Amino acid sequence: MAKAVLGIIGGSGIYDLPGLEDVREERIASPWGEPSDALRFGRIGKTEVVFLPRHGRGHRYSPSDINYRANIDVLKRAGVTDLISVSACGSFKVEYYPGFFVLVDQFVDRTFRRETSFFGRGCVAHVPMAHPVGPVLQQRIADAAVAENIPFTLGGTYVCIEGPQFSTYAESITYQSHGYDVIGMTAMPEAKLAREAEITYATVAMVTDYDCWHPEHDEVDVASVVAVAQQNARKVAGLIARIARDFPAEREPCPRGSDRALDGAIMTAPSARDPELLKKLDAVAGRILHSTGK
Ligand SMILES: CSC[C@H]1O[C@H](OP(=O)(O)O)[C@H](O)[C@@H]1O
Numbered sequence: 021m022a023k024a025v026l027g028i029i030g031g032s033g034i035y036d037l038p039g040l041e042d043v044r045e046e047r048i049a050s051p052w053g054e055p056s057d058a059l060r061f062g063r064i065g066k067t068e069v070v071f072l073p074r075h076g077r078g079h080r081y082s083p084s085d086i087n088y089r090a091n092i093d094v095l096k097r098a099g100v101t102d103l104i105s106v107s108a109c110g111s112f113k114v115e116y117y118p119g120f121f122v123l124v125d126q127f128v129d130r131t132f133r134r135e136t137s138f139f140g141r142g143c144v145a146h147v148p149m150a151h152p153v154g155p156v157l158q159q160r161i162a163d164a165a166v167a168e169n170i171p172f173t174l175g176g177t178y179v180c181i182e183g184p185q186f187s188t189y190a191e192s193i194t195y196q197s198h199g200y201d202v203i204g205m206t207a208m209p210e211a212k213l214a215r216e217a218e219i220t221y222a223t224v225a226m227v228t229d230y231d232c233w234h235p236e237h238d239e240v241d242v243a244s245v246v247a248v249a250q251q252n253a254r255k256v257a258g259l260i261a262r263i264a265r266d267f268p269a270e271r272e273p274c275p276r277g278s279d280r281a282l283d284g285a286i287m288t289a290p291s292a293r294d295p296e297l298l299k300k301l302d303a304v305a306g307r308i309l310h311s312t313g314k
């Protein structure tokens with residue numbers, strides 16, 4: 021069994037991970053460009069933890085400008101096996117109020133100007149995405165939320181918009197009528213890329229607002245999102261610390277196969293593969309490209 025390394029991506033309002041011990045910071049180079057920030061390595065209990073603030077310290081990158089490929093690539097290079105992404109979200113359900121956490125298990129991708137794959141011309145691959153969240157990882161988050169007294173629900177659909185503008189009223193009620201639970205701007209293509217890199221992924225969607233559909237609530241703005249995210253930062257730190265302390269030293273195989281997603285996924289014949297692209301894939305697809313006959 022492989023050694024478990026827990027990765028945490030912090031979203032809006034989460035630029036640091038209190039509780040991380042023996043912290044060491046390292047800028048890891050990626051052939052996919054600039055990641056959002058240096059990685060912060062440390063441990064919580066006996067678990068190795070690697071933290072990356074998705075928007076960079078000081079919130080320098082907008083959702084469309086984040087280099088999601090570089091972020092996932094450096095986390096893979098750092099040995100991350102399980103990745104928890106924390107995201108501020110708008111809610112489409114009255115009962116999911118600001119401060120409530122939704123452990124989503126589905127995503128709808130409405131982004132349109134992002135690089136969504138490590139693969140392409142010279143090495144084509146199609147990984148399964150039916151179940152984008154690792155159920156064992158998600159259950160660990162749920163168990164920790166119970167222990168930390170955090171109100172949450174297990175399961176839900178996150179619609180990812182391009183942004184950076186928030187949605188119009190017509191868009192908001194359309195998403196709501198589709199049955200989506202929460203809305204954000206960052207989980208895609210992050211979840212797709214984590215799957216391609218064979219990293220087990222789960223999102224903690226932290227409700228910060230009711231977007232703009234709720235007749236009794238003001239429409240979302242940055243100030244309200246940031247206020248709730250900051251109020252929740254302590255809860256998030258407690259949740260992550262609890263998950264990390266209870267994390268097994270060795271990870272068990274993902275029942276959904278997220279840690280083996282590239283098995284049989286590469287279509288391009290070995291003789292037709294582009295050596296330059298293969299070089300860039302050394303970390304994310306190393307397991308499969310360095311084994312024989314794939
Ligand atoms: C600050 S409001 C919009 C901003 O907040 C969310 O960020 P994240 O998912 O990184 O927590 C949303 O996706 C937008 O990027």
Ligand SMILES: Nc1ncnc2[nH]cnc12
Pocket residue numbers: 108109110111181186187203204205228229230231232240245
């Ligand atoms: N209502 C909303 N729409 C998109 N992204 C968000 N992040 C936090 N609240 C949001």
